Amino acid sequence: MRKEEIIFEEFGNLSERQKEQIRMLGPLYEEWNSKINVISRKDIEELYLHHVLHSLSIAKVVEFPSGAEILDVGTGGGFPGIPLAILFPEVNFTLVDSVGKKTKVAAAVAQALGLENVTVLNCRVEDMGREKKFTYIVSRAVTDLSNFLPWVKGRYTHGIFYLKGGDLKRGGMLYNEIETAIKKVGIQKEKLTGFNIEDIFHYDFFEGKKIIFFAN
Numbered sequence: 001m002r003k004e005e006i007i008f009e010e011f012g013n014l015s016e017r018q019k020e021q022i023r024m025l026g027p028l029y030e031e032w033n034s035k036i037n038v039i040s041r042k043d044i045e046e047l048y049l050h051h052v053l054h055s056l057s058i059a060k061v062v063e064f065p066s067g068a069e070i071l072d073v074g075t076g077g078g079f080p081g082i083p084l085a086i087l088f089p090e091v092n093f094t095l096v097d098s099v100g101k102k103t104k105v106a107a108a109v110a111q112a113l114g115l116e117n118v119t120v121l122n123c124r125v126e127d128m129g130r131e132k133k134f135t136y137i138v139s140r141a142v143t144d145l146s147n148f149l150p151w152v153k154g155r156y157t158h159g160i161f162y163l164k165g166g167d168l169k170r171g172g173m174l175y176n177e178i179e180t181a182i183k184k185v186g187i188q189k190e191k192l193t194g195f196n197i198e199d200i201f202h203y204d205f206f207e208g209k210k211i212i213f214f215a216n
Contacts, residue, residue, distance in 0.1 A: 003048040010053065010201060011087065021086045021113045025052060028112055029077065032105045038077035049205055055080030057197045058138060058161045059087050061211055066090040068135040073125045073152060074098075074142025078106035080163065084138065085110070085118045092117050094134070098124045125151050133157050141165070145181035149214070153185050160214040168194045168210060178212065191215040 007022050008014065014022070026047055033044050043050050058080060064070060068091045072081030075095040085093045095110075097103050100122045107120040121128075137156045140163040142148060152160060166174025182189065195211040 003046075006048050006053055007056070011056065011059070014087075018086055018089075021115075022052070022083075024113055025083070025109070028109050029105075032077070032108060036101045036105055038102050038105050046205075049203060051079050052083045053201060053203075054163065054197070054206070054209070055083040055140070056087060057163070057195075057200055057206075057209075057211055058084060060200045061195050061213070062136070062161065064088045064091045064136065068092070069094070069132075071125075071134040071137045071152075071155065072096065073137060073139045073148070075106055075120075076102050076140075078109055078120075080138050080140055082106065082109060082113070082115065082118065085115050086113070089117055093119070095120045096123060096125050096128070098122070125155075128155075130154060136161060139163070145177050145212075146184050149181045149185045149187070157216060159216050160212075162212045162214070163197075163209070164212060165209045167208075174210065174212075182214075187214055 004023050004026060008019065029039060029047055030044060033039050039047065039051065070091060070093045072093060072095045075081050075097045078095060081093045081095040095106050095118060103120050103122040110118040110120060134156050135158050137152050137160045139148065145162065164174065166172060168174050178192065191214060193213040197206040197209040197211060
């Protein structure tokens with residue numbers, strides 16, 4: 001089975017254009033990673049499982065509405081934003097990272113895929129103006145949540161999807177991290193939902209990995 005088939009098995013309603021864009025991800029990231037190392041050498045061989053499918057787990061718990069504005073904070077080489085932008089062509093994605101070489105790769109990949117719904121910015125999210133509010137914010141374990149939540153406070157209308165591993169049971173490290181973070185920004189516990197990705201995609205890689213949703 002070709003590695004991109006993992007994606008096609010989990011998302012059966014992709015158009016031919018979307019399938020072609022998914023197929024292109026592997027060669028594009030391999031080429032760019034040989035010039036600018038944005039994905040570990042070990043991980044690049046498992047790009048579709050470790051990065052693409054992981055990013056698309058968000059699409060299993062939310063259907064972004066047409067015209068929605070999504071902000072991907074700490075996108076690195078384009079995750080989770082680029083796979084999600086392929087899946088939701090009618091949704092606008094702004095990908096932000098403070099490391100220029102990473103945003104160079106993300107922008108080049110988006111352009112090669114013809115993703116007109118993607119804008120890539122080389123900046124810190126804290127330095128962005130707060131005039132524009134995004135529908136949702138997405139991110140993949142870019143920092144401790146007690147740092148992250150203050151960065152994005154007041155920047156979204158519907159919620160945050162945050163990909164991170166850890167134990168959500170009382171006393172677990174991720175539980176404690178969330179407790180500290182929500183107290184810092186005043187988010188109520190009732191507005192939190194945790195999803196186990198291993199219940200969504202049945203691969204050993206996803207054991208312990210979570211989607212944390214903070215509703216506005």
